[in-house]
Amino acid sequence: MRSALLAIVLALAAHAMSRAQAPAISDAPKAVQDLAAEIRGKSSDETRAAIIARLGPAKRNAGSGFRIEHWDLPGGVLTFHPGTGPTFAERKTGINFHLIKTRNPAGANIFSDYEMTTVPDPKNHGNTFWIGNLKFGRGHGYHFVDSGQNTSFRSAQDQNFFMLHPAGTVEVRYVAPTTADTLLESLAEGTTVAHLVFTSADKKAQATFSITSSERSRWLAFGAAKPLPFVMGTGWENFWR
Numbered sequence: 001m002r003s004a005l006l007a008i009v010l011a012l013a014a015h016a017m018s019r020a021q022a023p024a025i026s027d028a029p030k031a032v033q034d035l036a037a038e039i040r041g042k043s044s045d046e047t048r049a050a051i052i053a054r055l056g057p058a059k060r061n062a063g064s065g066f067r068i069e070h071w072d073l074p075g076g077v078l079t080f081h082p083g084t085g086p087t088f089a090e091r092k093t094g095i096n097f098h099l100i101k102t103r104n105p106a107g108a109n110i111f112s113d114y115e116m117t118t119v120p121d122p123k124n125h126g127n128t129f130w131i132g133n134l135k136f137g138r139g140h141g142y143h144f145v146d147s148g149q150n151t152s153f154r155s156a157q158d159q160n161f162f163m164l165h166p167a168g169t170v171e172v173r174y175v176a177p178t179t180a181d182t183l184l185e186s187l188a189e190g191t192t193v194a195h196l197v198f199t200s201a202d203k204k205a206q207a208t209f210s211i212t213s214s215e216r217s218r219w220l221a222f223g224a225a226k227p228l229p230f231v232m233g234t235g236w237e238n239f240w241r
Helices: 004-015 030-038 044-055 106-110
Strands: 069-073 076-081 085-090 096-098 114-118 130-136 141-146 167-174 191-200 206-214 219-223 230-235
Touching: 030 044, 044 069, 044 076, 044 085, 106 167, 106 191
Parallel strands: none
Antiparallel strands: 069 076, 076 085, 085 096, 114 130, 114 230, 130 141, 141 167, 167 191, 191 206, 206 219, 219 230
């Protein structure tokens, strides 16, 4: 089981959320807007220090292995995550505001390192188990790297395209109006960014997968017309600038 499980679960939950346009910080409570203005351009450590200076020590630490701090504010909860930055979750609407303005073009994010796990097992506390990683190289090539672990949990992977065809090429077909230059921050929750068409190295097999984006969890997730026997996704590249 990997630390990415939490991010994957958040991403899956996000797809069921409202598909409204990504929230702008100008729609957040004024106190949150003021804090966002104060921390603009600051590093992770400087941002955390500025939050503590305004709000005092965190009320809770929800991290496991690293610190994820929460402050209770009127109308919601402010969270500082050292990896993904500060966010404010509005209690009444469930909207999640990111206080750091970032730029994540779709094209620069799609060719990333995707982690594959088994699907959550309801008979095993919802756990997932690491299968491997999908990587992209030059010339639109792809390569699947098997983890070699958790082999006893792979009974559903006999038709896993990437395990059967671990290398080949990929074609990206963006879903209009999205292009390679479209900022992920501008897309509605759960938007399908593109379809990826994978062709095996021997050119005898082909499979198409969709890539959807979650602004709420800043995550790209694989999908398909039929349920997949695995979960695979990656975080956006740029969280702090």
